[in-house]
Structures are given as C-alpha cells and as structure tokens.
Amino acid sequence: MSDERRVHLSRSAPPAFKALDALAKTVGGIAADAGIDDRLKELVQIHASQLNGCAYCVRVHVDRAVAAGLDVDVIAQLATWQESGVFTDRERAALELTEAFTFIHEDGIPDRVYDHVGGILSEQEYVALSWILVSINAFNRVAIAGRYPVPPRVAAPA
DSSP states (O other): OOGGGSOOHHHHOHHHHHHHHHHHHHHHHHHHHTTOOHHHHHHHHHHHHHHHTOHHHHHHHHHHHHHTTOOHHHHHGGGGTTTOSSSOHHHHHHHHHHHHHHTHHHHSSOHHHHHHHHTTSOHHHHHHHHHHHHHHHHHHHHHHHTTOOOOOOOOOOO
C-alpha cells in the first residue's frame, strides 16, 4: 500500500486527535508547574521520537528545541547521551527515564531506573516527565502508523 492511501489518523478521527492534542497541552502545563523547562521537555521528546523511529516528530521537536535555545551540538549528542558530557545529571536522569518509558514493553520501569531517577528528580518532575513521555509516545505511534512525511523546514525570518 502506498503512503498516499494509508489512513491518516489525525484527519480520519479529528475528535480523538484533538483529545490527544489537549492531553499534550495539559501535560505541558503540568510540566511547567513542576519546573520542567522547554530544554528538558524537548530533549526527552526528541530522544523518544528517535528511539521510536518517528522522523516526523524528530523534525517537529528539533525545531522546537532550537527555538527554545538548544544548539546543534547538544541535539546531535542525544544519541550518545550516556557517553556525552553536555548533559546535566537531571537531564541524564530524564533521558534514562525516556528510554525506560519508550521500551516499557520490555521490562516496565525497572526498580534500578525508578530509584536512580527518583534520587535526582523530585516526585513532581518525575510525574511531569512521565506524562510528557506518555504523550510523545502516543504521538509517535500516530505519525508512524500513518507514515506522516517529515514536515518541511520553515525558513527563519530574514
């Protein structure tokens, strides 16, 4: 089946997609209240999207990350975050949690991850990041299932 004939879930069931979008907006508010800044929010969303193989969401969140002030070097090092020295302990904990949530089907959230991340992040931060990860993993699945094309880059104003 060609990509053109594949069901586009967001257009085929607008109320469901609007509900998912509303969830993302609610989660954004929870994250802001918990002190999760745009840098951290975008880092985990990019990384989850990379792990899921969602090129559409990677593009969207890389653009948002750049708008939030992340530089190319930091974004490029997400794939090697465990070896990289550019991430804070808090960011590293969030990236570890990202991997556990993205691959939750393999081992749940292992106790060692829960305990390690919980020793760095507050309960509010853990909850907020968890909901961000639930949301982005859902968006990844919608985009991947529909084979959404990578959106074109919007040219920066001159």
